Amino acid sequence: MSRAWTVFRREWAAYFASPLAFVLIGVFVLVQAALFFYIGYPIGPVPLPGLWDGGQANLLTLFTWLPLSLALIIPALTMGAWAEERRAGTEELLLTYPLRPWEWVLGKFLASWAVVMLLVVMVTVPLAITVANLGDLDWSTVWVGLVGAAGLVAAYTALALCGSALTHEQLVAFLLSTLLLGSLWLLRMLVAYAPASLAGFLEQASPQAHFLDTAARGVLVAADAIYFLLWMGAGLVWNTLLLERRRLQ
């Protein structure tokens, strides 16, 4: 585990060694704030107004954007995690180190998860402070929403890292991961067009149902935790197997 921690430190430092993380944080925070305050969430059968139009002290609009915005931002942050190593030829060197593939995978995963969670906290906490200054905000929904977001980010990050491990081109990795996460996000949109026999499955398979209907409203559900853990576990194992295969090759 300590070796995974070493990888974590290396990856974390790598994120902040380039201006990419800073730019992403800045852009993400500003875009989310603009969506939250002014635009709202105009997608789907029940659009949500922006804060000023809605006039209600809650963060539901912000949380509703998270599954979609994270499906774009996480691939952007993780696209280089493996693809760049392969392109630069450092992957072979990494695999010669006295570390098991799962330790590499875990270290990189934790670093990416921590960076994305920093982004989410960076957006959520200031907006919550703002809203609490303007009205009677239910803080418990904020904290539980962040816990739910941690699960969502973990599942998304593990899957996006697999996208990066599949190719040596960062752009291809980004597109693959975005396609995968975007497909998950789309599942709930399909409910309106799906036959009744499929609707329940689509609903249960979509990350929104396990985040927006529960944690984002202040409710923690064991089934949601298992849902996110399963996706995260599947992503990490898949990633490890991909790395093992390459080491084998």
Next chain:
Amino acid sequence: MGSRTVLRRSALITALLVGLVLVEGVHMALRHLDKRHDFSQDQLFTVSDGTRAILAKLEDRLQIKAFVTQEVRSGEMSLLKARVEAQIKDFQRLAGGRMGLVVQDPSILSAAAEEAHSFGIEPLPVVTTRGGEQNRQLVYLGAVLRYRSRTEVIPLINPWSFEADFAGAVQRLLRDQRLRVGWLGEPVDQDSLPWQFGTFRLLRARLEARMEVVDLSVPALEAGARLPDNLDVLLVLRPSDWHPRAVFALDQFIAGGGHALICMDLVRSSPFGDAAHVAQGKALEPSGLEALLQSWGTPLVPGHVWDSQWPGDRGWVVMDRDANGQATERGRLEPIRDPACPALHAEGFERTFPPTARLDSVQFFWTHAFGQGTVPNGLHRFDVLRSSPGSYVVDPVLKSVGDLEMIEGQTRSLLASGSGQAMVLATVLSGSFPSAFTKGAPTPFDATLGDRHAKVGITDEPVRAHGEPSQVVLVGDCDWLRDPPPRDLGPVMPSASAANLTLLDNLVDWLSQEEDLIAVRSKEPRERPLHNFLEAERNSEGLLATDLPRTQEEMRDRLARQDQAEARARRARWSVMAWPLLGCLALVFLIAGLWNWKERTRP
């Protein structure tokens, strides 16, 4: 064995293990599906304590027959159905084996369809679009609840209010007889046209859906009749010019432990005004209850409350003018914010009183306030609804209808007086009510004989001087329960809105000691309004919503101040948005930079 083979085998074993973990994970998810904890402030997503308490009262088996279409083609509808089914399972679990469920599909069984129809359960048309083609399906989603020999029907289950509907139905089943509400006051005009919205049809229908409404007559009370003792709640709507004998009947009902909700109103309101009425000096009509209220220490203030801080919406008539500037007979309604129609904010509700604990908006129309009198021993007064601290008592405002200039002038002069204070718009009295008729019962009034205002004699009938503990809610307005105008007219006058009717339901339930239902009903998400920068700035500039400039100079000055207020509001908004965001960004960049620097300089 080569290292490749070893790796392949370990990969295979890992894949098998992962598969097992996934299968077990799904099983675990199913097993722990019910494990949930609701951290939200009002526990909005958990079965409320009220429903639990009601289900705990079940002594026999509650049988539910659900009429539900099983093969629903619409995906969204099937999810709603699943949500209802999950809620019913929750209720079954909480009922601890005392609740049975039978599901029938009227879509495929004609006998079930007939039975559903006999209970008034009708299918809901649901339209689905697939491949550009619209399909219409009739979906049943209703239930019949049976307990002992009693039956309650929920004709159409609304997943969002199902808990409240279900708990209400079970509560009614638990009672040996339906709640009895006495209706005393203005009769409901069933024949009035939709635009004659001054009657109480909506209120009456609301009460009749849940309880037995007993019509009572003021003339009968005046003639010597007594109020029945078996009423759970007595609803008194706008008592007007009651003879002392009718007041005596009310006094004795309450002294006997009866519970009452009394809505006072000294003016017969009309959204369009009634100049002739005022000209005849009939703006104020005494209720006849003045002495009784005085004896309880809750005198009604005859004037109206003018709430400069919380004005409500209503319409006023603007007459069209012809080419010569003369008013024509045609007019139109325009929205206006009227201080004489207070729209209470959250601060106006007493939070420790269950019926008002979770309410955020109720609007009155020309309401009176209750003054401070001497409350007799054994009686406790508890004020539950208050206007804003910027409230004043003004002369009856009937004559102000449609007169915007009068509203503006009135507000200015009142603000200048600086004597505003919060007014009590509703109060609760509980305890043992002393009778106001200690000298004896008034003689009955015979309408065929003489003057109702003539001196009243005393009879030797027994009088309950001090009675059983009771509760009375006094409200300074009656129009808040009148039928709403047709929607297309706009905000004509405050009336029985959803929020107003929720307050009424809560008060009736509290008086009839059905507090469990109040807890269930209050599960609506509470209003959490944001600070209104523009209104605050306009107030600080002295720009009232009802202000109208009189001269060009005033107009220019007003526009300039309005611009300044808007600019300040914009700046305040920006600062409240920007500072937390920029502060957090700066903090993170600082920490990340320091950490990075430390890592780079580490030997």
